[in-house]
Amino acid sequence: MTATDSATDRATRNKEIILRCYEQFFTHRDLTGLAEVVGEDFVQHSPGAPSGRRAYLDHLAEAAFFGGTSHIKLVLADGDHVAVHHHMTLAADDGPGLAVVDLWRLENGRIVEHWDVEQPVPEPSSVPNGMF
Numbered sequence: 001m002t003a004t005d006s007a008t009d010r011a012t013r014n015k016e017i018i019l020r021c022y023e024q025f026f027t028h029r030d031l032t033g034l035a036e037v038v039g040e041d042f043v044q045h046s047p048g049a050p051s052g053r054r055a056y057l058d059h060l061a062e063a064a065f066f067g068g069t070s071h072i073k074l075v076l077a078d079g080d081h082v083a084v085h086h087h088m089t090l091a092a093d094d095g096p097g098l099a100v101v102d103l104w105r106l107e108n109g110r111i112v113e114h115w116d117v118e119q120p121v122p123e124p125s126s127v128p129n130g131m132f
Helices: 003-027 032-037 053-062
Strands: 038-044 069-078 081-089 098-107 110-120
Touching: 003 032, 003 069, 003 081, 003 098, 003 110, 032 038, 032 053, 038 053
Parallel strands: 038 110
Antiparallel strands: 069 081, 081 098, 098 110
C-alpha cells in the first residue's frame, strides 16, 4: 500500500465516522455513539464551547441545536480532517436556520479537535445563487 492509498483510506474512514455522528446526533438525538468516538482530551476552538470529552458532551446535550435538524450539503475529507457544510435549524426556532461549516480532526478513529463557522441563512433575494 502506498502512502497515498493510506491517506485516502484514512480520509474515507474518518468521513464515515463523522457522518455516523451527525446521523446519531441530529436524527436519533443520541450522544452515546458520539461519546464513543470523542477523544478524552478533545480540543474545541468554537466560542462558548468547552474542551474535554465530558464537558463537550454535556454542552451538546444543552445546546440550542440539540433537537434541531441538519441537512448536510457537502462533506470533504483529507487525511485526518473532515469538513461538513450543512444547513442547521435550531430546536426552538422556525426561522431560516444557519449555514454551518464544521471542521473536525481525527486521530486513530477518534475525534480530537473541532472548529466551526456559522452564519444566519439570509433572505433568498440577498443570495441570488443560493446559500447552498
